[in-house]
Amino acid sequence: GESVGLHLPTLSVQEGDNSIINCAYSNSASDYFIWYKQESGKGPQFIIDIRSNMDKRQGQRVTVLLNKTVKHLSLQIAATQPGDSAVYFCAETGTDKLIFGTGTRLQVFP
Amino acid sequence: DAGVIQSPRHEVTEMGQEVTLRCKPISGHNSLFWYRQTMMRGLELLIYFNNNVPIDDSGMPEDRFSAKMPNASFSTLKIQPSEPRDSAVYFCASSLAWAVGVAFFGQGTRLTVV
Numbered sequence: 053g054e055s056v057g058l059h060l061p062t063l064s065v066q067e068g069d070n071s072i073i074n075c076a077y078s079n080s081a082s083d084y085f086i087w088y089k090q091e092s093g094k095g096p097q098f099i100i101d102i103r104s105n106m107d108k109r110q111g112q113r114v115t116v117l118l119n120k121t122v123k124h125l126s127l128q129i130a131a132t133q134p135g136d137s138a139v140y141f142c143a144e145t146g147t148d149k150l151i152f153g154t155g156t157r158l159q160v161f162p
Numbered sequence: 163d164a165g166v167i168q169s170p171r172h173e174v175t176e177m178g179q180e181v182t183l184r185c186k187p188i189s190g191h192n193s194l195f196w197y198r199q200t201m202m203r204g205l206e207l208l209i210y211f212n213n214n215v216p217i218d219d220s221g222m223p224e225d226r227f228s229a230k231m232p233n234a235s236f237s238t239l240k241i242q243p244s245e246p247r248d249s250a251v252y253f254c255a256s257s258l259a260w261a262v263g264v265a266f267f268g269q270g271t272r273l274t275v276v
Contacts, residue, residue, distance in 0.1 A: 086263040095166075095253050095267025096205070141205065148262050149218060150195065150255075152205040 060139065062157040071129040073156045075142030082144040087116060087127045090139045134160050168254050168268035175275055180242040183271045186235055187256030195265060196229055196239050197253040212259050244275045
């Protein structure tokens with residue numbers, strides 16, 4: 053069996069607080085970035101996206117920030133709720149392939 | 163639309179047996195992706211199709227893995243012969259070709275090879 057696995061970074065936040073999940077990407081040619089949420093036992097689900105000609109995009113309770121200089125992407129969740137508990141993946145596509153990062157586990161406690 | 167439909171949801175098989183995973187993409191989507199998710203490697207892209215044509219299969223781990231898309235509404239991922247290290251959750255996803263970032267995933271097939 054597997055004795056060594058990916059060490060998923062974990063972010064623990066209290067309900068109502070804001071969450072910030074970070075992601076570093078390596079491909080300078082990537083021009084489109086996406087955040088996905090994966091709940092236990094389910095497939096990843098699209099949350100929000102951003103193109104490389106932007107540095108910020110807002111959705112409902114979520115904001116994505118892109119810093120191309122340092123190849124860094126972040127997802128901010130306002131007023132975190134128990135239903136936000138999941139693994140969050142950043143993904144990138146420079147051509148027509150969707151490539152996922154390793155993910156961050158978000159745990160929300162009351 | 164019911165979303166991306168995968169079958170079976172769970173599969174337990176013995177080493178050496180052939181395994182076939184099935185996927186029905188969302189109607190109208192012309193890109194289809196197969197991913198494998200494990201604790202060791204995370205979410206790996208195995209292969210993807212555009213308009214039923216395989217575009218990039220560089221993620222397929224070995225010749226034991228093969229994928230087909232005979233029409234726009236059906237795809238299979240086959241492993242023959244299966245090995246214990248193939249145990250993983252296999253996801254199928256579909257999207258519009260011009261919006262591959264907005265992919266819709268199925269519920270996955272949890273494969274256990276004993």
